Amino acid sequence: MSERVIPLVDQRLTTRAAVVPTTPIDATGLLGDALGRPLRDLRISVTDRCNFRCSYCMPKSIFDKDYPYLPHSALLSFEEITRIARQFVAHGVQKIRLTGGEPLLRKNIEILIEQLAALRTTEGRPLDITLTTNGSLLERKARDLKAAGLRRVTVSLDGLDDAVFRAMNDVDFPVADVLRGIEAAREAGLGPVKINMVVKRGTNEHEILPMARHFKGTGAVLRFIEYMDVGATNGWRMDEVMPSAEVVQLIHSELPLVQLDPSAPGETAERWGYADGSGEIGVISSVTQAFCHDCNRARLSTEGKLYLCLFATQGHDLKPLVRGGTSDAELASAIAAIWQGRDDRYSELRASMPPDQSTGGRRIEMSYIGG
Ligand code: SAM
Numbered sequence: 001m002s003e004r005v006i007p008l009v010d011q012r013l014t015t016r017a018a019v020v021p022t023t024p025i026d027a028t029g030l031l032g033d034a035l036g037r038p039l040r041d042l043r044i045s046v047t048d049r050c051n052f053r054c055s056y057c058m059p060k061s062i063f064d065k066d067y068p069y070l071p072h073s074a075l076l077s078f079e080e081i082t083r084i085a086r087q088f089v090a091h092g093v094q095k096i097r098l099t100g101g102e103p104l105l106r107k108n109i110e111i112l113i114e115q116l117a118a119l120r121t122t123e124g125r126p127l128d129i130t131l132t133t134n135g136s137l138l139e140r141k142a143r144d145l146k147a148a149g150l151r152r153v154t155v156s157l158d159g160l161d162d163a164v165f166r167a168m169n170d171v172d173f174p175v176a177d178v179l180r181g182i183e184a185a186r187e188a189g190l191g192p193v194k195i196n197m198v199v200k201r202g203t204n205e206h207e208i209l210p211m212a213r214h215f216k217g218t219g220a221v222l223r224f225i226e227y228m229d230v231g232a233t234n235g236w237r238m239d240e241v242m243p244s245a246e247v248v249q250l251i252h253s254e255l256p257l258v259q260l261d262p263s264a265p266g267e268t269a270e271r272w273g274y275a276d277g278s279g280e281i282g283v284i285s286s287v288t289q290a291f292c293h294d295c296n297r298a299r300l301s302t303e304g305k306l307y308l309c310l311f312a313t314q315g316h317d318l319k320p321l322v323r324g325g326t327s328d329a330e331l332a333s334a335i336a337a338i339w340q341g342r343d344d345r346y347s348e349l350r351a352s353m354p355p356d357q358s359t360g361g362r363r364i365e366m367s368y369i370g371g
Pocket residue numbers: 050056057099100101102103132133134154155156196197198225226227228229230234366367370371
């Protein structure tokens with residue numbers, strides 16, 4: 001296998017070229033990785049750009065006007081993305097999430113959604129196509145997204161207090177516009193809308209209860225995400241992580257909760273329902289409670305690199321295959337060989353890892369690989 005490892009700070013360049021195995025691997029929909037985990041969920045990053053500068057993701061000091069974003073020629077076209085996605089679906093993927101950067105900044109994203117919506121699972125069913133967005137362009141685009149075949153959206157929102165929200169997105173974007181985007185998504189039939197709130201201790205934990213009160217009874221599912229040590233630029237510190245157990249306790253003290261069963265295997269959120277039956281919340285505890293054992297997610301970067309874990313230090317470059325005359329069967333075989341070799345379980349290992357053996361600052365940025 002040819003391998004190209006360039007020891008540069010920019011981890012986007014650290015890539016292993018995907019290769020077609022000499023013995024073809026048939027797409028049976030039953031592919032398993034080295035730990036027996038199936039492939040069910042594909043997250044596709046459609047841009048590495050964003051109009052927000054959330055400090056935990058794209059801090060202004062790094063992502064400034066001189067930041068070397070990918071040139072347009074490096075991005076996969078919609079046809080290339082759909083061709084790759086088709087092979088993943090043949091291997092068992094049932095759900096596709098579009099992400100970024102801010103996915104709604106990618107021009108004509110509706111066309112990509114239409115193409116993906118035409119794919120069928122190995123059982124002949126339509127895919128579950130969703131999108132994670134900061135909501136800034138949602139009011140304008142919700143109807144077209146729905147018409148193109150999008151099923152649901154997840155909107156990121158870190159607080160209701162306008163000053164807190166403007167400070168967290170760091171571009172002075174008003175909370176009212178995101179709330180209108182959420183409403184537009186609901187009206188367009190993109191519900192139940194999920195709302196992702198990253199909780200950073202010392203920054204927005206006082207927004208937890210107002211957020212819970214606001215969305216309780218609206219049909220939206222609010223999910224609290226532990227601030228994660230993704231990327232190398234956000235200056236992550238454990239003391240800024242608020243464990244999900246504390247979040248649940250805080251809400252439960254005012255709005256009683258009961259634990260619910262997981263909705264699907266590999267589901268990242270632990271579900272809690274309001275005891276009065278007025279809806280549910282979720283907590284995603286990627287720091288305090290590892291969920292690697294049934295992690296069935298693959299991630300495709302904007303330029304065609306396949307990552308097997310959110311904390312991977314190396315991608316597998318599919319673009320040379322896609323642009324180099326490889327057949328669909330060969331592409332599917334190459335993807336299968338990569339997945340079969342997957343033994344990533346970073347969150348499970350994190351707790352026991354001495355700092356000098358962790359991946360340290362060499363992780364890939366969330367804005368590049370998507371959430
Ligand atoms: N721009 C879109 C958005 O914000 O929804 C999609 C991309 S964003 C990278 C996907 C998700 O990752 C968002 O919900 C965001 O809050 C979350 N995220 C980014 N950095 C994070 C971090 N350090 N810890 C936890 N979640 C993070």
